[in-house]
Amino acid sequence: MAGKEGNLPxxxxxxHDHARCIEEAMTLAAELCARRGARLTELRRAVLEFVWxxxxxxxxxxxxxxxxxxxxxxxxxxxxxxLDFLLQQKxxxxxxxxxxxxxxxxxxxxxxxxxxxCRLCGTVAEVDEEAISGAIAASARDLQFSVEHQxxxxxxxxxxxxxx
Amino acid sequence: MAGKEGNLPxxxxxxHDHARCIEEAMTLAAELCARRGARLTELRRAVLEFVWxxxxxxxxxxxxxxxxxxxxxxxxxxxxxxLDFLLQQKxxxxxxxxxxxxxxxxxxxxxxxxxxxCRLCGTVAEVDEEAISGAIAASARDLQFSVEHQxxxxxxxxxxxxxx
DNA sequence: AATTAGTACGTTATAATATAACATAATCAC
DNA sequence: GTGATTATGTTATATTATAACGTACTAATT
Numbered sequence: 001m002a003g004k005e006g007n008l009p010x011x012x013x014x015x016h017d018h019a020r021c022i023e024e025a026m027t028l029a030a031e032l033c034a035r036r037g038a039r040l041t042e043l044r045r046a047v048l049e050f051v052w053x054x055x056x057x058x059x060x061x062x063x064x065x066x067x068x069x070x071x072x073x074x075x076x077x078x079x080x081x082x083l084d085f086l087l088q089q090k091x092x093x094x095x096x097x098x099x100x101x102x103x104x105x106x107x108x109x110x111x112x113x114x115x116x117x118c119r120l121c122g123t124v125a126e127v128d129e130e131a132i133s134g135a136i137a138a139s140a141r142d143l144q145f146s147v148e149h150q151x152x153x154x155x156x157x158x159x160x161x162x163x164x
Numbered sequence: 165m166a167g168k169e170g171n172l173p174x175x176x177x178x179x180h181d182h183a184r185c186i187e188e189a190m191t192l193a194a195e196l197c198a199r200r201g202a203r204l205t206e207l208r209r210a211v212l213e214f215v216w217x218x219x220x221x222x223x224x225x226x227x228x229x230x231x232x233x234x235x236x237x238x239x240x241x242x243x244x245x246x247l248d249f250l251l252q253q254k255x256x257x258x259x260x261x262x263x264x265x266x267x268x269x270x271x272x273x274x275x276x277x278x279x280x281x282c283r284l285c286g287t288v289a290e291v292d293e294e295a296i297s298g299a300i301a302a303s304a305r306d307l308q309f310s311v312e313h314q315x316x317x318x319x320x321x322x323x324x325x326x327x328x
Numbered sequence: 329a330a331t332t333a334g335t336a337c338g339t340t341a342t343a344a345t346a347t348a349a350c351a352t353a354a355t356c357a358c
Numbered sequence: 359g360t361g362a363t364t365a366t367g368t369t370a371t372a373t374t375a376t377a378a379c380g381t382a383c384t385a386a387t388t
Contacts, residue, residue: 148283149320
């Protein structure tokens with residue numbers, strides 16, 4: 001057996017090399033923006049890096065505070081504009097049920113991710129299951145509903161927060 | 165062929181008898197609360213009825229305004245408490261992506277509903293597809309994630325808002 | 329390197345959503 | 359009816375988000 005961490009997403013593997021998560025996310029973001037002619041400015045880079053500091057989503061005002069602590073003193077619109085840019089570039093997701101933002105684990109590929117949110121540790125794991133998105137698409141088709149965006153947010157207790 | 169309104173949920177059938185939607189919802193709510201020993205007070209009843217005025221979700225402050233127009237002059241906590249009660253009794257759902265509230269179409273049966281939200285007319289149709297909730301449950305099981313709540317909100321264009 | 333068009337950011341103010349904390353009133357169980 | 363419980367009223371404030379307008383930076387072209 002591979003143990004309980006066998007095939008889990010990084011977010012739910014306690015000992016994972018998170019510095020590498022951040023580094024990969026930042027490198028990929030830079031590449032994608034360059035390819036798209038989108039400007040990943042210092043501010044936007046800083047916001048994205050803060051969002052990636054953990055696998056728990058971060059609120060806009062938490063980001064504001066972190067930027068303030070760094071010496072910048074941005075006002076809310078500045079942060080929201082950076083977040084809007086990152087959302088447009090699909091570098092982050094907004095978690096509607098938490099009013100907070102989290103890094104996208106696979107910004108290069110078009111996808112409608114699903115998020116598993118641990119109520120105890122706050123960790124959010126993104127998965128992309130065709131079985132889920134396909135079932136939603138099929139149900140919408142039955143109703144002749146033209147889907148633009150799927151929000152799937154599953155709240156519960158992650159493997160690290162339940163007794164074995 | 166039954167036409168485009170063949171098997172659609174009431175929310176998406178333009179000519180449906182909405183007075184009956186309201187009446188059935190209110191009757192069922194009264195029955196369920198009685199059965200559970202929960203107090204469906206006048207205020208809570210009024211809030212539920214406002215939520216059911218249409219198949220588009222209603223914000224807390226819109227409800228506040230409607231109560232004010234009726235002569236009551238409640239403050240926000242009063243409305244939020246009524247909404248909390250209705251949420252606990254599963255008589256309404258909160259649509260996280262809209263910060264708004266909508267009547268539950270089947271409060272008697274335990275279920276995790278999915279919501280299709282039309283970006284144009286605001287109508288929200290609730291469906292309960294085992295294929296969707298099952299796929300989510302299966303994915304969570306893979307990750308040893310214990311699910312407490314599923315939020316599925318699908319944004320797009322409903323059948324009444326697209327050209328034929 | 330100046331011009332300019334477009335984009336990004338700064339700043340002020342305020343809107344929209346939600347809750348904490350405590351007081352009063354209604355209802356229920358006995 | 360008395361006391362316990364639940365519901366609502368009230369004041370104040372927290373949290374999340376955006377409108378509107380001004381300034382500065384960037385990139386492309388001359």
